[in-house]
Amino acid sequence: MTTSIVRATCPHDCPDTCALLVTVEDGVATQVRGDPDHPTTAGVLCTKVSRYTERTYHADRLLHPMKRVGRKGEGRFERISWDEALDTIAARLKDVAARDAEAIVPYSYAGTMGLVQGESMAARFFNKLGASLLDRTICASAGAAGYKYTVGARIGTDVEQFQNAKLILIWGGNPIASNLHFWMRAQEAKRRGAKLIAIDPYRSLTAEKCHQHIALLPGTDAALALGMMHVLIRDNLVDEDYIARHTLGYEALKERAAEWTPQRTADTCGISVAEVEQLARDYGSLASQGEPVAIRVNYGLQRVRGGGMAVRNIACLPALVGAWRYAAGGVQLSASDTFPKNGAALQRPDLLGKPVRTINMSTIGDALLQEASPEFGPKIEALIVYNSNPVAVAPESPKVAQGFAREDLFTVVLEHFQTDTADYADILLPATTQLEHTDIHATYGHLYMMANNPAIAPLGEAKPNTEVFRLLAQRMGFDDPCFRESDDELAAQAFNSKDARAIHFDWDSLKRKGWQKLNAADAPFAQGGFATPSGKCEFYSERMKADGLDPLPTYIPPYESRVSNPELAKRYPLAMISPPARNFLNSTFVNVQSLRDTEGEPHLDMHPIDAAQRGIDDGNQVRIFNDRGSFVAKARVTDKAREGLVVGLSIWWRKFAADGKNANEVTSQRLTDMGNAPTFYDVLVQVQKV
Ligand SMILES: Nc1nc2c(c(=O)[nH]1)N[C@H]1C(S)=C(S)[C@@H](COP(=O)(O)OP(=O)(O)OC[C@H]3O[C@@H](n4cnc5c(=O)[nH]c(N)nc54)[C@H](O)[C@@H]3O)O[C@H]1N2
Ligand SMILES: Nc1nc2c(c(=O)[nH]1)N[C@H]1C(S)=C(S)[C@@H](COP(=O)(O)OP(=O)(O)OC[C@H]3O[C@@H](n4cnc5c(=O)[nH]c(N)nc54)[C@H](O)[C@@H]3O)O[C@H]1N2
Ligand code: SF4
Ligand SMILES: [Mo]
Numbered sequence: 001m002t003t004s005i006v007r008a009t010c011p012h013d014c015p016d017t018c019a020l021l022v023t024v025e026d027g028v029a030t031q032v033r034g035d036p037d038h039p040t041t042a043g044v045l046c047t048k049v050s051r052y053t054e055r056t057y058h059a060d061r062l063l064h065p066m067k068r069v070g071r072k073g074e075g076r077f078e079r080i081s082w083d084e085a086l087d088t089i090a091a092r093l094k095d096v097a098a099r100d101a102e103a104i105v106p107y108s109y110a111g112t113m114g115l116v117q118g119e120s121m122a123a124r125f126f127n128k129l130g131a132s133l134l135d136r137t138i139c140a141s142a143g144a145a146g147y148k149y150t151v152g153a154r155i156g157t158d159v160e161q162f163q164n165a166k167l168i169l170i171w172g173g174n175p176i177a178s179n180l181h182f183w184m185r186a187q188e189a190k191r192r193g194a195k196l197i198a199i200d201p202y203r204s205l206t207a208e209k210c211h212q213h214i215a216l217l218p219g220t221d222a223a224l225a226l227g228m229m230h231v232l233i234r235d236n237l238v239d240e241d242y243i244a245r246h247t248l249g250y251e252a253l254k255e256r257a258a259e260w261t262p263q264r265t266a267d268t269c270g271i272s273v274a275e276v277e278q279l280a281r282d283y284g285s286l287a288s289q290g291e292p293v294a295i296r297v298n299y300g301l302q303r304v305r306g307g308g309m310a311v312r313n314i315a316c317l318p319a320l321v322g323a324w325r326y327a328a329g330g331v332q333l334s335a336s337d338t339f340p341k342n343g344a345a346l347q348r349p350d351l352l353g354k355p356v357r358t359i360n361m362s363t364i365g366d367a368l369l370q371e372a373s374p375e376f377g378p379k380i381e382a383l384i385v386y387n388s389n390p391v392a393v394a395p396e397s398p399k400v401a402q403g404f405a406r407e408d409l410f411t412v413v414l415e416h417f418q419t420d421t422a423d424y425a426d427i428l429l430p431a432t433t434q435l436e437h438t439d440i441h442a443t444y445g446h447l448y449m450m451a452n453n454p455a456i457a458p459l460g461e462a463k464p465n466t467e468v469f470r471l472l473a474q475r476m477g478f479d480d481p482c483f484r485e486s487d488d489e490l491a492a493q494a495f496n497s498k499d500a501r502a503i504h505f506d507w508d509s510l511k512r513k514g515w516q517k518l519n520a521a522d523a524p525f526a527q528g529g530f531a532t533p534s535g536k537c538e539f540y541s542e543r544m545k546a547d548g549l550d551p552l553p554t555y556i557p558p559y560e561s562r563v564s565n566p567e568l569a570k571r572y573p574l575a576m577i578s579p580p581a582r583n584f585l586n587s588t589f590v591n592v593q594s595l596r597d598t599e600g601e602p603h604l605d606m607h608p609i610d611a612a613q614r615g616i617d618d619g620n621q622v623r624i625f626n627d628r629g630s631f632v633a634k635a636r637v638t639d640k641a642r643e644g645l646v647v648g649l650s651i652w653w654r655k656f657a658a659d660g661k662n663a664n665e666v667t668s669q670r671l672t673d674m675g676n677a678p679t680f681y682d683v684l685v686q687v688q689k690v
Helices: 052-056 082-103 121-129 141-150 159-164 180-191 205-209 221-234 240-246 250-258 262-269 273-288 307-321 343-347 361-368 397-404 465-476 487-491 507-513 542-546 566-571 593-599 608-613
Strands: 003-009 019-025 028-034 066-068 077-079 104-108 133-135 167-171 195-199 212-214 293-297 330-332 358-360 382-386 410-415 427-430 439-441 448-452 515-517 574-577 603-606 621-625 630-637 645-647 684-689
Touching: 003 448, 003 507, 028 052, 066 082, 082 104, 082 121, 082 382, 082 410, 082 427, 082 465, 104 121, 104 133, 104 361, 121 343, 121 465, 133 361, 141 307, 159 180, 159 293, 167 180, 167 273, 180 195, 195 205, 195 273, 221 250, 221 262, 221 273, 221 307, 240 307, 262 273, 273 293, 273 307, 293 307, 307 330, 358 361, 361 397, 439 487, 448 507, 487 507, 507 515, 566 684, 608 630
Parallel strands: 104 382, 133 358, 167 195, 167 293, 195 212, 293 330, 382 410, 410 427, 574 645, 603 630
Antiparallel strands: 003 019, 019 028, 066 077, 066 427, 439 448, 448 515, 574 684, 603 645, 621 630, 621 684
């Protein structure tokens, strides 16, 4: 027997981007482990990925191309050859492009975070074709916008520093489920005497294990940050020296914060005055004693109307108290912009001959149902989906499914499995998994460049995304040499080695080592040097003013809440959130039996008072509904959900639910204040026993 260990990287949309060691025996991957030498992975994987071989060798893997034989959505397919599949696709795309290439739309997200199997050859293909661009907003763009206005770029506290913090605010995140290797650092900080405070409307697995849990109303985080500023300034817990040297707009901020008394803040957030006062004093007094205070701000609080502003306000806090002075102080939203990615080399936007429209992925339901018009452009006639499962994950799925069901829409799906989206494909293509292809990764949660070597041969007739777009390019007659580049040649261009942070980047050596840290400062803003136009942390932002936003931190209430829309709340009095389930990764892994068994079935957590008012007992099947749609789940009566809030951990495949629907049946396509992102957690519903 020949045994080898292959260095690989977890491809999933998770900040941890773990370094993997894959054991291969006679060409079969038998085990996937975390690399013990990689500092953040530290030999530990989450349950999902430690079961990776179960997913890779799953009996339901798509192994050959297929064409649809049933109705759209029915999921009946028949095997065809690659030649027939590619010829059919090329012929249809040529036909549409001859009328208007913008009627063709790519739809992809982060099924793999790899820079090669993500947007490299695919982007080149769509650019050359002149297809519509896709605005990839479904996850992070609201907070990214708010953070960039304030700090300048998505650069923040290194995850490896958090164990030295004396206070950690875990704000809108549940790292035990979704950012395990950060949680390991936070645990270490706790052992060293740090206080952990979770700020979350739901008593998540993480909130349960923190010293304190502040259960505010969803969508009110911006107000809590303003209330903290009020107390910090009032009680002189700010760092005047840091403020004078490295911030802009303090006098104006002072006036704004003065309006946010602890009472007003507490009323807005649905918490007590004491909680506001104490949170601010914990944060400010440790900071003024020269102790590192750190914030891990995550995605939970961004998925509401004011999600961008909430992140902006929180991003002001470390500058106000001078927390950036210390490597273990500051805030981490995302590490993305620490990586000098060479997007232009990989994606070749120069291949695009003329300006084209952009379709927002978060409103794909409406976009697919839109007729041609001067404002919208041509009706969408062809959709190529890869690395994403929009029928399950995009908001307001009744409209998404209706759009995908259009008989006159030509849909191609590249997938590992027959997902809810794949059911609507005209042509379904089998894709390789991370164990079967080459890739290179930047991350959003640590500072290592990561390599992925293929461990095994592609299963069946599966092909990497890149290869599919290479073969399609040939058939379309795209003869630029860039369409013949190999995955290794693509990977070698991923980072800009002229940038000091990646000066040591060399694909061949990275492939052998598996991972290598960027050259990045331990405390990125200790001496200021923010990436904003002023070079300062911008409490006041001219750019926001120019973009039609309030230039100062403010509070933007949710679209749907008892306060902001009392009329709607009469019919739909409960706020609903649907954050990630621990054993799934978005909709990935839902079809892996052992993981689905652990999650059980779709649940809805609701407070005992809300349940009693509706005659609902623990374990009852309930229907959750509003004007957009409805879905069923099993009630779990628990005070983990604060009163007035229901929680449906997600993202279930529709086909695994009793009624063939999931939580996105009731979410809306309204967008955030900035970044054009979805408002998944800005939803009012009613719940009744079925
Ligand atoms: N196991 C697992 N890991 C994942 C994922 C997964 O699906 N499963 N998804 C990955 C992806 S794509 C992403 S974007 C990240 C997401 O990462 P996170 O945003 O950290 O997601 P969660 O861990 O669910 O934490 C969100 C928390 O925010 C809370 N929340 C909801 N609304 C609000 C609000 O208005 N204010 C505040 N303060 N809190 C609120 C929720 O109750 C929840 O506990 O995780 C990644 N990792
Ligand atoms: N209600 C609700 N909805 C949500 C969220 C929520 O919290 N609540 N979270 C939102 C967030 S944060 C995100 S990021 C999105 C996630 O949305 P998506 O990025 O669509 O994530 P997944 O659902 O994991 O689907 C990824 C698909 O890509 C496939 N895939 C993986 N690797 C490859 C590959 O190499 N090639 C090909 N061709 N396919 C591959 C997988 O099999 C999987 O089916 O969902 C959003 N939707
Ligand atoms: S999903 Fe996240 S925690 Fe799990 S192995 Fe991948 S990177 Fe690591
Ligand atoms: Mo996400």
